[in-house]
Amino acid sequence: MVGQLNLEAERLFDRHRQSGIALDTNLLLLWVVGAIDRTLISRHKRAAGFTIEDYELLASLLSRGHSQLTTPNVLTETINLLMQTDGPGQSALVHEFIRHVVRIRESYYRSSELVTVPHFPLLRLADTSLFRAAQRGRLVISTDFKLCGLINAGGGSAINFNHLRSIG
Numbered sequence: 001m002v003g004q005l006n007l008e009a010e011r012l013f014d015r016h017r018q019s020g021i022a023l024d025t026n027l028l029l030l031w032v033v034g035a036i037d038r039t040l041i042s043r044h045k046r047a048a049g050f051t052i053e054d055y056e057l058l059a060s061l062l063s064r065g066h067s068q069l070t071t072p073n074v075l076t077e078t079i080n081l082l083m084q085t086d087g088p089g090q091s092a093l094v095h096e097f098i099r100h101v102v103r104i105r106e107s108y109y110r111s112s113e114l115v116t117v118p119h120f121p122l123l124r125l126a127d128t129s130l131f132r133a134a135q136r137g138r139l140v141i142s143t144d145f146k147l148c149g150l151i152n153a154g155g156g157s158a159i160n161f162n163h164l165r166s167i168g
Contacts, residue, residue, distance in 0.1 A: 009164065012157050013064060016139035020067035020105065022130055023058075024142035025077040027161060028070065030055055031062070032082060032096050040089065046081040054165060061141070061164075069105040069138060071129035073114075107133055119150050134158055 005013070013021075023031065026046075033040050033047040034055030041047045041055055062068065082093045107129075114120060114128045123131055127147045134140045134156030142148050143161045151158035 005164065009159055012139055012159060013061075013066070016137075016157060017066055019137045019139070020069045021062075021139045021141055022069050022071070022074070022107075022133045024130060024140065024144060024147065025074050025081065025126055026050075026143045027058060027141060028074060028078045028100070029081050031058055032078070032093065032100055034059070035100070036089075036092050036096050045084045054161075057164060058161070066139075067105060068103070069107050069133065071107055071109065071126070071133065073126040073129040075101060075106075077126045107136070107138075109133075123147060123150070131156070 026049075030041065030047055030050045033044050034050075034052070038052045038055055041050050041052060079094075079097055082097055083090060085093065109129050109132045111125060114125055114132060117123075117128050117131060119131060120128045123146070127142075127144065130140045130142065130147065131151055131154070134151040135154065138157075140147070140151055140156070140158040141161055142158060145160060145162070148158040148160040
């Protein structure tokens with residue numbers, strides 16, 4: 001699947017090998033849920049829009065050796081969405097979330113700074129933190145068309161995961 005990335009996506013991955021990549025909330029959620037049990041993807045309330053193939057594509061992208069980073073805002077949204085499930089699986093989700101968090105670099109942006117970003121009313125806090133990360137040279141991978149468009153229009157780098165899904 002990764003071998004089928006378009007040239008622009010390949011160029012962006014190569015350019016951000018050192019600076020790292022940041023996943024949006026939905027993709028971080030997919031990464032955690034799929035790492036536990038790929039069949040859980042279709043059963044988890046917030047991951048059901050994804051497929052096992054999406055998880056495999058994401059895993060393939062993340063295996064390219066880029067450092068991963070996130071923001072506290074994205075982590076907060078992710079854990080809140082992960083917990084929107086019933087049953088004994090919650091404990092496994094929390095443990096997998098912890099396993100991922102301890103390996104990801106965090107970039108912190110003050111909320112008082114983020115709310116001054118002109119796109120804040122459109123993006124809200126977590127996505128504005130990703131917008132800021134992109135402004136600081138990180139590659140953002142997201143399922144959000146609006147976020148990717150604003151990042152790219154503002155001179156940052158973003159890849160819409162949905163465009164990669166159509167290739168794979």
